[in-house]
Amino acid sequence: MKTLKFIIYFSVILLAISVYFMPVVLRAGQESLISPKDYAEMVPVSAGDFFMGSPYNRGDADEQPQRKVYLDKFFIYKYEVTVKQYKIFCKETDYKMPPEPSWGWIDTHPIVNVSRYDAEAYCKWARVSLPTEAQWEKAARGTEGRVFPWGQKWDAAKMVNKSNSNGKTWPVGSYPESSSPYGVMDMAGNAWEWVADGYDENFYTRGANTNPYNPPVPNGKGIIRGGSWNNSDMAQFRVANRCWFYPDKGYSINGFRCVYNVMKGKQ
DSSP states (O other): OHHHHHHHHHHHHHHHHHHHHSOEESSTTOOOEEOTTTOOEEEEEOSEEEEESOOTTSSOGGGOSOEEEEEOOEEEESSOOBHHHHHHHHHHHTOOOOOOOTTOOOTTSBOOSOOHHHHHHHHHHHTOBOOOHHHHHHHHHTTTTOSBTTBSSOOGGGSOOTTTSSSSOOOTTSOGGGOOTTOOOOSSSSSEEEEEEEOOTTHHHHSOSBSOOOOOOTTOOEEEESOOTTOOOGGGGSTTOOEEEOTTOOOTTEEEOOEEEGGGOOO
């Protein structure tokens, strides 16, 4: 009897530890995960190759050449981190909210005015990571080399941009018809998204072909991806487009989303 009680007690302890340190299954029979910290839904991106960057007849020099890259499996937030989620983080950690945008804080909208350092602090609290450039791009375009998350053709009506935003962000997931091949929302428009890498204009030439990552350097440039509510140029919304940004700056155009790396376990 004592042995049975010990087994039950030990099992409960193990379950509690697993919930604390890693995401849990969202619903039976599906691979989606949910974070126990911010309740974010995460969708799987399977291990394997994809085409990263742009061919020489398309895009900018810093996203060339297009090459085949292998990534381990990971889970990525289905939506950009919201104001509501960021408020939870700030309340639990006494972290300061960023400056309020002109339209005010709306819980269902993506958090903005955050620096990369703010995003990294959030990730540390939530036990996740910022996506690498490669992870972000694969989640946005899939394995067939899409130019935009929804396909090959430009369509400003498929996302939040300057022509339809009324000068502000929108609730995350407002355009479900334009999701990426993995079901990830707002990979084009709404808010630019911080990634983990430091910017190097030649990284696509020299970067590894397996799990590429360019660690940021002190006082170096950071990278945001995906375009925002205040952009109108088609080129800004291409999934291969890279935009450098100073990591200590936060404006009303930039937010972030997170990933859970299966191979690394606890982030």
